[in-house]
Amino acid sequence: MGQVVKLQQKRLLYMGLIAVLVLIWFFYRANGPQTTAVLAGTVRAATLLALGAMCGMIGERSGVVNIGIEGQFLLSAFAAFTIASMTGSLFMGTIAGVGMGLLMGWVLAGMAVGLKVDQIIAGTVLNISALGLTSFFYDRSRSLGMGKYTNIDLGPLADLPLVGTVLFSRPPLTYLTMALLVVVHIALFRSVWGMRTRAIGEHPGAADTVGIDVIKLRYFNVTIAGGLAGLGGAYLALEAVGTFSRAMSGGRGFLALAVMIFGRRTPFGAYAAALFFGFTTALQNQFQLNSTFDIPPQFVGMLPFVVTIVVVALSGLIGSMRDPAALGQTYEKG
Amino acid sequence: MSDILLGARNVSKRFPGVLANNDVSVHLEKGRILALLGENGAGKSTLVNILFGMYRPDEGHVIIKGEKVDLRGPDDAISRGIGMVHQHFQLVPPMRVVENIVLGAEPIRRGLVDIAEARRRVVELSQGYGLEIDPDAVVEDLPVGMQQRVEILKALYRNADVLIMDEPTGVLTPQEADHLLGVLRELTQTGLGVVFITHKLREVLAVADDIVVLRNGEVVGQTTPDETTESGLAEMMVGRSVVLRVEKSVAEPGDVVLKVDKLSVEDDRGQVALNEVSFEVREGEILGVAGVEGNGQRELVEAVTGLRDLSSGAMKIGADEFTTGSVRQISEKGVAHIPEDREKHGVIGVYSLDENSVLNRYHRKPFSIRGLLRRDVIKRHAEGVVEEFDVRTPSTSVPVSSLSGGNKQKLIVGREFSDDIKLLIAAQPTRGIDIGAIEFIHRRILEQRDKGAAVLLVSAELDEILGLSDRIAVLYDGQIMDVVDAQEANREKIGLLMAGITD
Numbered sequence: 001m002g003q004v005v006k007l008q009q010k011r012l013l014y015m016g017l018i019a020v021l022v023l024i025w026f027f028y029r030a031n032g033p034q035t036t037a038v039l040a041g042t043v044r045a046a047t048l049l050a051l052g053a054m055c056g057m058i059g060e061r062s063g064v065v066n067i068g069i070e071g072q073f074l075l076s077a078f079a080a081f082t083i084a085s086m087t088g089s090l091f092m093g094t095i096a097g098v099g100m101g102l103l104m105g106w107v108l109a110g111m112a113v114g115l116k117v118d119q120i121i122a123g124t125v126l127n128i129s130a131l132g133l134t135s136f137f138y139d140r141s142r143s144l145g146m147g148k149y150t151n152i153d154l155g156p157l158a159d160l161p162l163v164g165t166v167l168f169s170r171p172p173l174t175y176l177t178m179a180l181l182v183v184v185h186i187a188l189f190r191s192v193w194g195m196r197t198r199a200i201g202e203h204p205g206a207a208d209t210v211g212i213d214v215i216k217l218r219y220f221n222v223t224i225a226g227g228l229a230g231l232g233g234a235y236l237a238l239e240a241v242g243t244f245s246r247a248m249s250g251g252r253g254f255l256a257l258a259v260m261i262f263g264r265r266t267p268f269g270a271y272a273a274a275l276f277f278g279f280t281t282a283l284q285n286q287f288q289l290n291s292t293f294d295i296p297p298q299f300v301g302m303l304p305f306v307v308t309i310v311v312v313a314l315s316g317l318i319g320s321m322r323d324p325a326a327l328g329q330t331y332e333k334g
Numbered sequence: 335m336s337d338i339l340l341g342a343r344n345v346s347k348r349f350p351g352v353l354a355n356n357d358v359s360v361h362l363e364k365g366r367i368l369a370l371l372g373e374n375g376a377g378k379s380t381l382v383n384i385l386f387g388m389y390r391p392d393e394g395h396v397i398i399k400g401e402k403v404d405l406r407g408p409d410d411a412i413s414r415g416i417g418m419v420h421q422h423f424q425l426v427p428p429m430r431v432v433e434n435i436v437l438g439a440e441p442i443r444r445g446l447v448d449i450a451e452a453r454r455r456v457v458e459l460s461q462g463y464g465l466e467i468d469p470d471a472v473v474e475d476l477p478v479g480m481q482q483r484v485e486i487l488k489a490l491y492r493n494a495d496v497l498i499m500d501e502p503t504g505v506l507t508p509q510e511a512d513h514l515l516g517v518l519r520e521l522t523q524t525g526l527g528v529v530f531i532t533h534k535l536r537e538v539l540a541v542a543d544d545i546v547v548l549r550n551g552e553v554v555g556q557t558t559p560d561e562t563t564e565s566g567l568a569e570m571m572v573g574r575s576v577v578l579r580v581e582k583s584v585a586e587p588g589d590v591v592l593k594v595d596k597l598s599v600e601d602d603r604g605q606v607a608l609n610e611v612s613f614e615v616r617e618g619e620i621l622g623v624a625g626v627e628g629n630g631q632r633e634l635v636e637a638v639t640g641l642r643d644l645s646s647g648a649m650k651i652g653a654d655e656f657t658t659g660s661v662r663q664i665s666e667k668g669v670a671h672i673p674e675d676r677e678k679h680g681v682i683g684v685y686s687l688d689e690n691s692v693l694n695r696y697h698r699k700p701f702s703i704r705g706l707l708r709r710d711v712i713k714r715h716a717e718g719v720v721e722e723f724d725v726r727t728p729s730t731s732v733p734v735s736s737l738s739g740g741n742k743q744k745l746i747v748g749r750e751f752s753d754d755i756k757l758l759i760a761a762q763p764t765r766g767i768d769i770g771a772i773e774f775i776h777r778r779i780l781e782q783r784d785k786g787a788a789v790l791l792v793s794a795e796l797d798e799i800l801g802l803s804d805r806i807a808v809l810y811d812g813q814i815m816d817v818v819d820a821q822e823a824n825r826e827k828i829g830l831l832m833a834g835i836t837d
Contacts, residue, residue: 190446199426199437206424210438210488211409325427 028162034286039166041282044240046274047177048073051232052256053263053270054184055105058225060265061188062218063201063326065119068108068126069229070253075130076100076233078138081244084237085142090149094173094234101230102223104130109222113215116330127253135246148242149173173235180228185267197221201324204331214331229253255304258312265324276311280304337363338400339527340385340416340496345394347380354380356551361397362496362544367518367528369542371535373571373768374739377551378531382498385529386418387411399495417489418498423481427474432456434473435488459490463521478626479510486517497521498529503537507626508796508829515541533571535564536797547571572769580776583784585804588617590650591757591788592638597647599633607633609812610647615757620779620789622803622820624828627794630812632674635761635792639671640664641679651757665694668756672746672763674792676739680746683735687727690734691716691749715752723748724774740771747775751782758782761792776802796825796832810834 027035052069059066079100084093104126111122149171157168188194196217199207204214237244259277263270284303287295341361347354355377362368372378383389385396387405395402398414405411408418425434432453441451456469465483473481482502489497499518503511518528518541532538538545539559547555547570555570562570569575592615601607608630615621625631636642638649640661648657651667665671673679681690692701692712700711716730723744727737734742743763750758760779764772779802783789793799799806800823807817808831815831830836 186446192440192442192447195429195433195437195440195447199429202428203424203426206426206434207437209408209418209420209424211407211412212438322428 024162032162036162036165038279038282038286039162041285042275042278043166043170043174045278045281046271047174048232048235048240048252049256049259049274049277050177050181050267050271051228051235052253053260053274054180054267055101055225055229055232056257056260057263057265057267057270058184058188058197058228059222060260060324060327061201062197062221063204063324063329063331064109064112064218064222065123065328066108066222066225067120067123067254067257068104068130069123069232069256070249070251071123071126071128071130072101072104072226072229073233073236073249073253074134074247075104076230077237077248078130078134078233078244079230080234081144081237082139082142085144088146090144090146090238093238094231097234097237098227098230101226101228101233103226105223105226105229106219108226109219113218113222113330119328119330131247134244138244138246142244144238144242149239171239173231173239176231177235180231181267181271184228188267198324200331201326204326204329208331218331232256251305255308258308262311277304277308280307338397339364340399340529341397342381342385342391343394343397345381345384345391345396347384347389348392349380352551354551355384355391357394358548358551358553359394360546360553362527362529364495364527365522365525366543367522367530367541369538369545370529370531370548371533371538371545371567371571372548373533374766375768376548376571378548379500380551381548382418382500382529382531385411386416386498412492412494415493415495416498417486417492417494417496419482419485419489419500419502421500421502421504423485425473425481425484427472429473430469431467431471431473431476431484432469434484435469435491439492455491456487459487463487463490463524465517478505478628479514482506482514486521494526496527496529498531500531501533502530503532503534504794505627507832508825509833511537512540535567538567539564549573568769574770579801580773580780582780582802585619585783587619587804588786590614590616591652592790593650594638595648595650597634597637597649598645599630599637599642600645601633606645607812608637611809611812611814612647613807613814613817615788615790617756617786617788618783619804620783620791620802621817622799622806623790623792623809624796624799624806624832625794625809626832629809631761631792631794631809633812634809635671635674635759635790638664638790639669639673639759668754670750670753670755670758670787672743672750672758672760674761674765676742676746681734681742684733686716686732687720687725687730687734687737687745688712688716690745691719691730694749695753719745719748719752723751723778738767740767743767743775744771747778751778755782755787758787758789759792760789762794763791764793764795764798796828800825800828808832 024035052073055069056066076097080093080097083096084090108122108126111117111125112119151169151171154168158164188197196207196212200212200214200217208214236248241248255277259273260270262273281304284300287300288297338361343359345355345358358381360368370378370381380389384391387408387410396405403414432449435456436452441448443451453469460467465487467480467483467487473484486497502514506514515537522528530542542559545557545559546553547567549571595612596610597608598606598610599608611634613621623631623634633642637644640659640663644657648655651669654667677683692715696702696707701708713730719725720727720730725741725744725748727741734745763775763779779789791799791802803820805817806820806823806828808815808828810832811834815834815836818827
């Protein structure tokens with residue numbers, strides 16, 4: 001029975017994909033520059049969401065809810081920006097962002113896994129402290145003298161119409177994120193680490209009886225996942241915006257969780273969802289830039305969030321995804 | 335000595351307030367089956383957990399293959415060839431059979447799990463031992479007997495020389511249980527040793543080579559199936575002679591008290607748990623509901639007692655027909671309920687015996703007047719229950735959580751039986767309690783029947799069903815396969831029905 005359902009879902013997926021491609025072609029023929037701009041914006045907005053979603057899914061697959069991604073984005077963006085402006089090196093800034101993400105992941109693991117604090121509270125602590133710390137230490141006079149990460153053209157691929165601009169002429173962290181999607185997918189579903197990770201998220205007791213150290217693996221995973229969110233922070237400050245501003249993560253850490261759930265806690269699923277949400281963001285920007293319609297900008301700005309609410313509610317109704325069985329539970333031995 | 339595969343010598347283990355194991359010595363030889371027998375709380379689990387490295391003994395030591403060892407954890411025991419099949423399966427439900435078997439000891443190729451190699455080894459093992467299984471099946475889709483097979487293969491994959499089986503037959507039909515015992519017998523032919531933990535005397539006599547009986551944390555007897563009988567073993571377990579089968583007179587059924595008509599109910603996940611079930615229970619008779627657990631028994635009891643909504647169908651208690659009713663409305667009709675999960679639905683642990691003894695009628699006179707409880711009346715009532723139902727407790731003011739399972743159960747039975755009852759719904763009334771208390775509760779249930787109450791008895795213990803019931807309904811996959819007269823019923827017949835087989 002499950003096989004048939006899977007087959008039907010796959011068929012639906014392919015049909016949807018073809019429909020989207022046809023639509024894009026149609027729009028491209030009608031208005032090339034605008035279509036290119038919207039799709040480029042889509043990929044840009046999706047990168048941050050994909051990184052956050054990967055951070056979330058590695059945690060949740062191991063049974064740990066991470067609602068502190070928002071805070072991890074923000075503090076990592078701050079660290080990346082500060083170090084980059086101090087050293088004058090975007091690369092050093094990126095390393096600092098990832099490092100800060102790892103550190104915050106480790107702190108979250110310490111609270112949620114080690115001290116067995118309620119996972120929602122532990123995540124909230126991250127969010128609040130990140131907002132407080134960055135607001136307090138933010139130095140308005142700093143700037144990135146050397147500018148932000150710039151686009152790298154991938155040889156002749158970049159000259160292709162539409163896809164060249166959208167996919168093959170991007171800044172480095174976007175390429176890195178795409179590569180990480182593949183790496184995380186293989187790691188989660190093919191490696192020993194991934195198999196054990198999924199086991200401790202579903203039935204930590206079973207993993208324990210075959211000699212897997214549940215606590216240690218959860219510590220490791222939540223910390224590593226933090227690194228991905230840290231990369232997201234670096235991307236935000238050094239590639240997407242090129243500066244730091246107060247509360248600049250703007251709720252996208254939470255949006256990343258919606259993306260993760262909608263993408264069924266798989267990297268590719270999450271990327272598809274991220275593109276979808278990214279598209280609404282890009283569309284909103286485009287609407288605000290050329291005021292074709294006379295809609296107040298505040299309402300247009302709501303678009304991504306309204307879509308989030310509708311989509312999450314709908315996916316809840318469909319109920320197609322089951323949470324890992326041990327999600328949110330601390331593990332006690334014996 | 336060198337033939338000892340696994341053993342404990344003079345092992346003691348203390349937990350706060352309890353001496354769980356006191357100077358226990360047992361040993362298992364190559365190719366033999368050792369049965370550990372004892373009531374709940376006798377120390378079987380503690381002993382096994384020590385043998386498997388989950389606990390460290392306070393005194394004494396574990397012997398593996400003739401050598402003293404100091405086990406640092408289960409992985410240490412596993413690497414020394416000890417495999418354990420837990421009572422609650424330690425499998426990851428959404429993962430495939432092959433993944434579950436190799437988890438923690440995965441074959442690796444180029445840094446990734448070599449699933450092809452894993453599948454090859456699993457197939458080889460399952461064919462070698464005659465334990466057929468589909469390696470690509472998802473564990474949660476498999477029936478319980480198959481899941482147990484996965485657990486056994488999991489141990490064999492790790493080259494186990496000893497298999498510890500903790501209450502392995504509790505979740506199986508009699509036929510599946512017999513099959514398992516056969517499998518264990520065959521496995522010993524290859525030199526494997528088996529430690530078999532159970533409280534079912536019949537199985538011990540059927541399969542064990544050596545029997546060790548534990549009571550209050552101590553070894554009270556060592557014997558073999560040839561030297562003993564069921565009642566001999568029971569006496570060793572309890573420490574006095576016990577009546578295994580309660581004497582009962584022939585039932586004299588009267589009017590229909592409970593009529594269930596095409597009842598359909600969903601389980602917690604929204605799946606159909608009961609599918610158009612119909613039956614009747616009459617005054618002065620016991621209708622036993624047999625079945626492997628998880629075939630709709632829980633939902634049936636919850637529906638009849640008002641704890642769960644019906645999806646369709648109707649019920650009639652006495653003359654009142656109803657499709658929805660609160661628990662209280664139903665209870666006021668003279669329905670008593672001994673719930674399956676006494677901690678969750680039977681007592682409130684932090685409340686005293688006084689308070690627990692009136693949970694079903696504290697709101698009525700004489701226990702409360704104008705919304706205020708009358709402590710003195712309640713206390714007298716509780717003391718009456720404790721006296722009559724032989725609840726062992728220092729006082730009625732202590733919290734119920736301090737009582738043993740058997741005493742909690744006797745308190746529940748006492749509370750439910752202290753009014754005149756028309757209908758008694760008893761779900762797993764003797765689960766996890768000692769033989770003495772079982773005997774007591776069985777007699778009380780029969781007493782209610784003889785006083786004219788209709789009794790619906792739901793139990794996973796087939797012996798209990800066969801011993802008490804006047805008629806037996808068998809539930810399988812949410813449907814009643816058949817209702818048989820107790821006189822014509824036997825283990826084989828009921829067992830086949832429990833497996834969904836009708837001829």
